[in-house]
Amino acid sequence: MTTAMSAALRRIQFGNALAAFGNGFTAPFLFIYASHVRDLGDGTAGAVLAVFAVVALVVLPFTGRVIDRRGPMPVAFAGSALGTVGALGFGISESAPSVLASSALMGAGVAILQPALATMVVSCSTAVTRSHAFATQFFLNNLGLGVGGLLGGLMVDEHRPGTFTLLFVIEAAMFVVLAAVLATVRLPQLREAGRDLTQAAADEREAPAEGWSVLLRDRSMVLLCVLGFVLFFACYGQFESGLSAYAVEVTRISTSTLGIALAVNTGVIVLAQYVVLRLVERRRRSRVVALVGVIWAVAWVAAGASGLVHGTQAIATALLITTYALFGVGETMLSPTVAPLVADLAPGRLVGQYNSAFALVKQLALAAGPAFGGLLAAMGAYGVYIVMLVGCSFGVSLLALCLGRRLTAAQDRPYRSVVVAGGSGAPRRPAEAVTLETAPMDRANGAAV
Template identity: 65%
Template sequence: MTTAMGAALRRIQLGNALSAFGNGFTVPFLFIYVSQVRNLGASTAGIVLATFAVAALVVLPLTGRVIDRRGPLPVAIAGTVSAAIGSMGLGLADSQSLVVAAAAALGAGIAVIQPSLATMIVWCSTPTTRSRAFAMQFFLNNLGLGVGGLLGGQLVDTSDPSSFVRLFAIESAMFLVLGAAIATVRLPKVPKVEDAVPTDESAKGGWRSLFADRAMVQLCVLGFVMFFACYGQFESGLAAFAVEVTRISPATLGIALAANTAAIVLAQFVVLKLVERRRRSRVIALVGLIWTVAWIAAGVSGLVPGAHGVATALLISTYALFGIGESMLSPTMAPLVADLAPARLVGQYNSAFALVKQLALAVGPAVGGLMAGGGMYVAYIAMLIVCSLGISALALRMGRRLTPEQETPLRASAARTGTAEKAVVVEETDRMPVSV
C-alpha cells in the first residue's frame, strides 16, 4: 500500500467512526422517541422502522451503477447530506407524515453511504491489506455505536423532547463531518485505481454480469441466510424469546447486547490474525457452527427457568458468540465481495451485497416477530439452528468456485513472491560464467 493510499484510508475510517458515534446517540432510542416522546404510537414507530428498509431497497439497485460511472466520492457525499437532513428532520418532526419523510431521507442516505465507503476502501487497499481495512471499519463502527449509545443514554430524558432534539442534532452533525472528511480525500492515482473507474459504456450490463457470476450469486444467497439468522433477529425474535421464554429483564437484555459489542471490540484483531491466512470459505463455515452453538444455548436457556442464573448466562453467551462470529466475518465477507468483482463493477457488487443485507434485515425481523408473537418458540429456535448449519454448507459449496487469490489472498501473494524470487535466482544463476 502506498503512502497516499494509507492517508486516504485513514481519513475514510476516521469519518466513518465519527458517523457511527453519531448513530449510537439515536439508534437505541428511536422506537421510544416516535411512539412515546412524540406520542405517535407504536404503529407509527413500526412504520418508521419499516421506512428505513423500504428507502434502502429503493435506492440500492441504482446506487452501484452510479458509483461505477461517477465514482464513490460524489455518491457518498450526497448520502451524508441526505442522512444529515433526515436525522435533523426526525428530531424536529411532530407529525406522522414528517417523521416518515425524515426516516425515508435518513434511510436512503445511510443505504447510499455504505457501498460508497466500501468501494473507497477497496480503492485504497490491496488484496493483501483489504481484510485488515474492513476489520478496522467494523471495529470502529461498533466502538462508535457503543460509545455513542452510552453517552446518549446519559443525555436522554423521555419527559423532555428537546433532549432528543439534541441527540438527533449530534447525529446530523456527525454525518456532515463524515461528508467533510471524505470530500477532502484524494484517491491515489495509481493504475489499479484508475482502472477501477470505468466509462459509462463499461458500466452497462452490470446486473447481467453479476448474475452470470456464480460465485457472487452463491455469496449473495449465503449473505441473505447469514443476515436473516443473526442481525435480523437481534431486535425481534431473539429479544422476544429472551424476555418471554428465558424470563430475563429488559435491563439484562441490555447487558446481553453490550456483551455482543464487547466481544466484537475485544476479539476483532485477535481473530483477524487467526483468520486472515485461512481459507475464507472455511472461516465462514466455522461462523455457521459457532452460531449453531449460540442458538442451541439460547434454546437451552428457555428450558431451565428454575435456574435463572444459568439461563441468564446462556442467553448472554448467545449474544457474545454472535459477536465472535461477526468479528470473523468482517475481514472475510466484504473483502471477498471486492475480490470477486471485476474492477469496473466494484460499486455494483458492493451495492448488490448491501441490497441482499437490507432484504434480509427486512424479512428477518418480520419472520422472527411473527413467530414470537404466535408463541412458536421451539420452531423459531429450530429454524435458526438449521439456518446456521446452512451457512456452513453454503460456504463450503461456494469455496469450490473461488480461486486461490479469492480464498487466501495473503498466501497467494506470498506464493507469487516466492515464485518470483526463485525465478530471479535461476536467472542470475544462468548468467554466471561457467568455469572450465
C-alpha cells in the first residue's frame, strides 16, 4: 500500500470516527427526546425509530449503483448533507410531523454513508491490508459511539430541552466535519485486469440492471448475505429488544446494571480489537466466522443460565455481563473478516453495489431482530427465545463452513495466498501480488494523476 493510500485511509477513518462520535451523542436518547422531552408520546417515539430504519431499506437498493457510477465521494457528501439537515431538524422539532421528517432525513444520510465509506476503505487498501483497515474502522466507530454516548448522557437534562438541542447541533457539526475531511482526500482508482473503472462505469450505465443480476448470480455473495442476516439478527438485532427485556424481566437486573453490561461490551471491543486482529488476520476467514457462531452460542447459554439462577443475584448478573462481553469478542473477530470478504467477492466495478447490498441485509436484520425478540418477550416465551438464538448462533457456524467451501484461497485466506504468490525464493512484497492495481485519482474530474 502506497504512502498516498495510507494518508487517504487515515483521513477517511478520522472523519468516520468523528461522525460516530456525533451519532453517539444522540442515538441513545432519540426515544426519550421524542416521547418525554417534546411530549409526543411513546407511539411517536417508536415511529421515529421505525422511520429511521425503514428509510434505510428504501435508499440502500439504489445507493450502490450510484457509488459505482459516480464514485463514493459524492454519495458521502450527500449522506453528510442529509445527516446535517436531519440532526438540526431534530433539535428544533416540536411536532410529530417534523420529528418524523427529521428522522427520515438523518436515517437516509446515515444509511448511504455506510457503503460509501466502506467503498472508500476498499479503494485505499489492498487484499493484505484490508482486514486491518476494517478492524480499525470498527474500533474507531465503537470508540466514537461510546465516548459520544458517555458525554451526551452527562450533558442532557430531560427537563431542559435546550440540552438536547445542543446534542443535535453537535451531531450536525460532526457531519459537516466529516464532509470537510473527506474533501481533502484523493481516492485511489481501482483497476481491474488492466481496465480502469471509468470504462466499467460506462458499461454499467449501458446495462442498469446488471449490478443486481451479477450479485444475485454470485452464489458466494448470496450465501454471505444469508450469513450476514443471521449474524446481525442473532446479535445486534437483540441488544435493544429481546436481550434487554430478558435481562430486566428474567435475570432481574436493574437498568443501571444493564448499562454497565453494554459498557462492558464496548470496552471489550475497544481493548481487544487489535489483539484479536493479530490472532485472526492470517487465518481462514470462514473458520473465524464459524468460531464466532460457537462463541455467541456460549453467550446465549450464559444468558439463559442467568435466568435460572435463583437466590444468587451476583452470579446471575455476572453471567449476563459475560454474555455481553462474549458478544464483544465475537464482534472484534467479525470486523476484520466479513466486511473485507464482501469487498474481495465484488468485481472491481461493483464494489459499491456489493457493499450496499450487504448494508441492506444488515438493516433488514436490525429491523427483524427487535420485532421478533420483542414479540417473544411480550409473550413471555423466554425459553423459546434463548433456544432459538442458540440455534441461530450454531447456524452461523454451519453457514460459515459452507461458505468456506465456495471461497477461493485468496478470498478465504488472503494474506497467506499473497505471500505464497511471491514464490519460494526472495519473498515478494504483498502489495505487488494484489490483483487490483491502484493509482491516485482526482474525483473532481475523474482523471488519474
